[in-house]
Amino acid sequence: MNDTSTSLHGAEASPLGKPVAYRDTYAPELLFPIARQLKRDEIGVRAEALPFCGEDLWNAYELSWLNPRGKPVVALAQFRVPADTPRLVESKSLKLYLNSFNQSRFADAAGVREAIARDLSAAAGGTVGVAVWPLTGPEGERPRRDFASPQGICLDELDIDIDSYQPDPTLLGAGEGIVSETLYSHLLKSNCLVTGQPDWGMVVVRYTGPAIDRAGLLRYIVSFREHNEFHEQCVERVFCDISERCRPQRLAVWARYTRRGGLDINPFRASDGEQRPDEAMEIRQ
Template identity: 45%
Template sequence: MSIHGILGEQTTDYPTTYSPETLYPIARSMGRDAIGWQTDKLTVGVDWWQAFEMSWLNTQGVSQVAIARFSIPASSPFIVESKSLKLYLNSINFTEFASWDDVQALITKDLSACLQADVQVALFGLNEDLNDNASGLLIAQPEGVCIDDALADSTDKIALTEHPDASLLRHHDTEVSSTRAVRGSSQPYAFYSNLLRSNCPVTNQPDWGTLAVSIRSEHPINEANMLRYILSFRQHNGFHEQCVEQIFADLSRCYAPSELMVRAWYTRRGGIDINPCRVSDISLLPKPSRLIRQ
């Protein structure tokens, strides 16, 4: 994968005036072509980006601060390079706006134009009453069973792999003790892991996240196998969205689920965290949320 953008530059000039041209789109097809699966099934879902370093000026020249969430449809032909988004947001730090609505409208226009999709933008004040968690910004907990200790009774040495290995999902199927379903019975169940790790394909810097899966399948789901598979991403170079789509495709191919939801909450970098979610049906789309690591 060859990507040339601001993210790969050794030195960076931070703009101090409004600079929408800073935004750098990356075609989703680059990752989806590599997955080699039904592309249309990867377009159902949302990427939630949360920015915690939002600032601009009011008409008096006083700095305003907020938290922003950008909801990018998975059907958009492009994603945005994360550092270019940070620079774009920094470029409005010293721009005056008459109202918060004006800020929201400008960012909506620029991101939608860059990604060629209808991007939704929400701004949250730091003093808002968020006790009902309607915003999804209060600390949440993933649903389901944590599988991070699923290999505690195994004697296997977990090798480092260069790329995700879907064959690990069928590894040692005799480990019945950690199987969450019985073949032939379709059941809904959910699990998560805090051990998702991959590398940025541009900088090779590590990205850490929590992965959650909700699935209904007639095939048995072995927690130890699933953890082996998740760990196989540790040296993989892929954007957050591409990793989630790879997992969605691999689970679909392996388990033929009647329902599937795969989402990840990645830790913050440059004041921004990225949270992709893919579902087999839009009715399964959860609400955006934030975890303790974010």
């Protein structure tokens, strides 16, 4: 059954699961930050000694504002929130915030980018990278998105029995010998921490170390199926559980979650020095 714990997780006062009147003029106060440490305490992660580096990559598909003459501009945007910022931004509040640009006038896309970067950085407590790409820019500058599968081994065809649907790190294990490989699965499903709505995604594990038991890893990924937690928190839990149970020398974990409300979230956590994944989209995004 779903994890419906009533313990404080920081999102109790957020707009999630509540009727909200949309604002269509610039309103940075709509952003709702949540302390990361509230959930990191559950997995034994200390703020002063993070076991990972990384970022949360957000893609926004519903951004519009008015130019100085009142004509709408539409754009895509991308936000990079460093994993070491003390706060994440709740996704519904970000959607509401982006909609507040709809009837606001800006001189150009640079002004919009500067406003978003300022507001997200203040909410997260650190520098957030922001890019904004109008759809009607010069021919060579118009945004594009690429779809691709990870360069690795998909676990989803393994013929296994599964009966655990809450995160169970005891399913993880590793054997002898050192390997370097990338394993991935499209079978990741978790649920929103507040509303319980399903979140669908692909998760990728790239590591060097003792060979991870593939059947156990797939069972572990599927074990999130009835678990309630935000995207960023799920990926951090996966990273910490694999680190503890499998003892890799190097590890990177990232997820590509399907979009909701015009946003997709792609958390990445890795050992220091690990290369950031490419930005190719998962086919369901």
